Amino acid sequence: MSKILGSDKVKRGMAEMQKGGVIMDVVNAEQAKLAEAAGAVAVMALERVPSDIRKAGGVARMADPRIVEEVMNAVSIPVMAKGRIGHITEARVLEAMGVDYIDESEVLTPADEEFHLKKDEFTVPFVCGCRDLGEAARRIGEGAAMLRTKGEPGTGNIVEAVRHLRKVNAQVRKLSVMNDDEIMTEAKLLGAPYEVLKEIKTLGKLPVVNFAAGGVATPADAALMMELGADGVFVGSGIFKSESPEKYAKAIVQATTHYQDYALIGKLSKELGAAMKGLDINSLSLEERMQERGW
Numbered sequence: 001m002s003k004i005l006g007s008d009k010v011k012r013g014m015a016e017m018q019k020g021g022v023i024m025d026v027v028n029a030e031q032a033k034l035a036e037a038a039g040a041v042a043v044m045a046l047e048r049v050p051s052d053i054r055k056a057g058g059v060a061r062m063a064d065p066r067i068v069e070e071v072m073n074a075v076s077i078p079v080m081a082k083g084r085i086g087h088i089t090e091a092r093v094l095e096a097m098g099v100d101y102i103d104e105s106e107v108l109t110p111a112d113e114e115f116h117l118k119k120d121e122f123t124v125p126f127v128c129g130c131r132d133l134g135e136a137a138r139r140i141g142e143g144a145a146m147l148r149t150k151g152e153p154g155t156g157n158i159v160e161a162v163r164h165l166r167k168v169n170a171q172v173r174k175l176s177v178m179n180d181d182e183i184m185t186e187a188k189l190l191g192a193p194y195e196v197l198k199e200i201k202t203l204g205k206l207p208v209v210n211f212a213a214g215g216v217a218t219p220a221d222a223a224l225m226m227e228l229g230a231d232g233v234f235v236g237s238g239i240f241k242s243e244s245p246e247k248y249a250k251a252i253v254q255a256t257t258h259y260q261d262y263a264l265i266g267k268l269s270k271e272l273g274a275a276m277k278g279l280d281i282n283s284l285s286l287e288e289r290m291q292e293r294g295w
């Protein structure tokens with residue numbers, strides 16, 4: 001019997017439906033319910049939020065399937081789950097469990113330092129991280145149906161998320177005014193598949209939704225990512241390592257929706273309690289930077 005694979009159109013369309021929203025990392029049913037009640041468009045099941053992954057050290061793997069199941073049973077919004085980069089079996093297990101999306105994520109310890117998953121061989125759609133257009137195009141070439149700029153997860157520091165989003169968007173703009181005969185050279189320079197770059201040039205934008213992730217810690221951070229052109233926002237530690245996760249979750253959703261209503265964002269930011277304590281990116285060694293994982 002031949003395998004039933006979702007078409008790119010269906011896989012990408014599912015992500016389109018999340019546009020303008022916030023996807024929250026959750027580690028149990030209670031957090032999933034909090035996220036749903038706050039207005040999250042989807043949740044991401046994982047064992048620990050990135051800030052706790054940093055603290056725990058060791059190898060970070062796909063969540064215990066009991067956690068994933070618990071989250072799936074707790075909410076009616078889509079449930080995503082993280083698997084390790086290149087870990088075919090973790091991805092197959094998550095697919096068999098019926099999750100709505102898999103994140104092939106650098107937040108977990110990579111299983112393969114050379115090869116990412118061949119995502120177009122799966123029925124379930126995938127989201128992947130990127131820091132620049134080369135990485136974005138390679139992931140699309142492998143079948144990713146959604147992207148997220150990586151930022152530096154678990155730091156509560158928005159600076160890398162800003163850097164990556166600005167970079168991808170600037171590179172897309174540059175590509176969109178290139179002549180067809182310049183694209184092959186750009187493909188060589190970026191290490192990106194020519195056909196994917198051609199598609200981006202023709203569309204004048206990425207062919208898949210691109211959310212911002214990694215370091216969003218306040219409503220204003222989330223709004224900033226939208227202002228810079230993100231299609232939506234992923235938040236994990238920023239909510240669950242803040243003083244009041246419920247208040248932060250609601251305020252971040254509101255700020256993402258109304259990202260240019262600055263008076264509202266000011267109002268939302270009052271009386272939230274302390275944001276998560278942030279980390280200076282320069283205090284992290286290259287090995288400690290999750291964004292360096294994958295290629």
Ligand SMILES: O=C(CO)[C@H](O)[C@H](O)COP(=O)(O)O
Nearest residue numbers: 153154213214215235236237
């Ligand atoms: O890969 C991810 C998307 O789900 C991360 O978990 C996300 O970037 C969260 O980072 P942070 O904890 O800094 O909000």
